[in-house]
Amino acid sequence: MTFWETITGSDLTREYQAFEARAKALPAEYQDAWEQIKLHLTPYGDFTGRNLMPILDGALGLLEETAGDGQSVRDVLGDDVKGFCAALAGGEGSRDHRDRWREQLNRNVARKLARLGG
Template sequence: MSFWETITGSDLTRQWKVFEARAAALPADYPAAWEQIKGNLLPYAGFTGRNLMPIIDAALGLLEEASVDGQSVDEVLGDDIPGFCAALAGGAGARTYRDRWREQLNANVARKLGRLGG
């Protein structure tokens, strides 16, 4: 990965296109699950989303293996796809970008109030 790819994110775009091509080759009931997985994993992304690429690759690999084995989406993911995605991202209590931003905002407000009160 070159410096330019890192700055522009073109490597991520290429990788994402490969993921989408792999997902398009899945059987009929899998694309809907893939869309739900993407939607539920994106809140756990960092600023660039690079941290999610291995997780998304693993989730897609799981769907591919399950389709080859003839398993249904429900057998693989269960009925709680958001919970499945939270577990993939680091557990049910995994911090999202919203949590990080909230902590940063609270720290900034506390710092400002500390200056005003002191």
């Protein structure tokens, strides 16, 4: 990965397109699960989404392997895809971008109030 690829994100675009090509080879049930996984993992991404690429790769690999074994999506992911994605992103109750922004806002407000009050 070159500096220019890092700045422009072109490396991420290529990697994401490769994920999509792999996902199109999956059965329809698994393609739907892939769409759900992407939807539910997005809130855990950083500004660029770079931190999600290894997680997405692992999730897609799991789908490919289990589709090859003939298992159903429900057997693999269970009934709670959102919970599955939260566990992939760092465990149930892991912080998403809203939590981080809220904490940052609270720190900034507390700092301003401390300056005003004291």
